[in-house]
Amino acid sequence: GENVEQHPSTLSVQEGDSAVIKCTYSDSASNYFPWYKQELGKRPQLIIDIRSNVGEKKDQRIAVTLNKTAKHFSLHITETQPEDSAVYFCAASAWNTGNQFYFGTGTSLTVIP
Amino acid sequence: SQTIHQWPATLVQPVGSPLSLECTVEGTSNPNLYWYRQAAGRGLQLLFYSVGIGQISSEVPQNLSASRPQDRQFILSSKKLLLSDSGFYLCAWSVPGEQYFGPGTRLTVT
Numbered sequence: 696g697e698n699v700e701q702h703p704s705t706l707s708v709q710e711g712d713s714a715v716i717k718c719t720y721s722d723s724a725s726n727y728f729p730w731y732k733q734e735l736g737k738r739p740q741l742i743i744d745i746r747s748n749v750g751e752k753k754d755q756r757i758a759v760t761l762n763k764t765a766k767h768f769s770l771h772i773t774e775t776q777p778e779d780s781a782v783y784f785c786a787a788s789a790w791n792t793g794n795q796f797y798f799g800t801g802t803s804l805t806v807i808p
Numbered sequence: 809s810q811t812i813h814q815w816p817a818t819l820v821q822p823v824g825s826p827l828s829l830e831c832t833v834e835g836t837s838n839p840n841l842y843w844y845r846q847a848a849g850r851g852l853q854l855l856f857y858s859v860g861i862g863q864i865s866s867e868v869p870q871n872l873s874a875s876r877p878q879d880r881q882f883i884l885s886s887k888k889l890l891l892s893d894s895g896f897y898l899c900a901w902s903v904p905g906e907q908y909f910g911p912g913t914r915l916t917v918t
Contacts, residue, residue, distance in 0.1 A: 727905050729906070729907065731909075736914075737911075737912075738898060738909040738910065738911050738912050739852070739898070739909050740909075741906065741907070741908060744905075744906070746905070784851070784852065786907075788905075788907070790904050790905040790906075794840050794857055794859055794865075794902075795854065795857060796842075796854075796902070796907050798851060798852045799851070800851045801850075801851050
């Protein structure tokens with residue numbers, strides 16, 4: 696089955712700096728890669744996703760890149776703000792053939808004002 | 809638009825008591841449905857998923873069970889709770905390509 700690894704487990708950055716979270720996956724059949732943000736006590740919220748036919752996707756201050764050959768994808772947050780502090784999860788799924796989403800173990804991001 | 813409901817929001821139950829958590833989805837048909845558990849400060853553990861009425865797949869052996877009596881209803885149950893069942897229980901739905909989570913039920917087993 697699919698195995699998703701996520702690094703780092705914790706990340707602290709100064710406000711205004713960039714943050715990068717990286718994930719690797721093992722199953723070449725995976726073709727959909729969402730990222731979730733979970734604030735304390737809340738549900739995970741989908742913030743951005745990318746499909747395997749795209750190498751990069753951007754939405755304001757967040758972007759995701761995908762390298763299918765190396766089987767890794769990354770979340771980039773620029774100009775970080777205190778409200779970006781949360782736990783971020785990556786996931787992988789074979790959306791057109793599979794039913795399961797495989798999650799990374801999460802990255803706790805702290806943005807220091 | 810699609811909406812997912814879970815109840816109750818919080819629950820405190822003694823060890824050995826039964827459990828029933830309910831999840832319903834509005835605004836979509838024939839979704840895949842999932843139950844996840846999240847221990848404090850930990851990641852998401854998939855417990856069950858369902859691709860249709862009466863179709864349940866279990867990911868880990870445990871004292872929990874799930875049922876899907878209707879297309880948009882997913883129920884998580886236990887006959888006897890353990891201390892280790894404490895956690896944040898999240899229901900999720902997906903259609904091809906996207907998955908969304910419900911608001912969750914915080915369960916404390918005492």
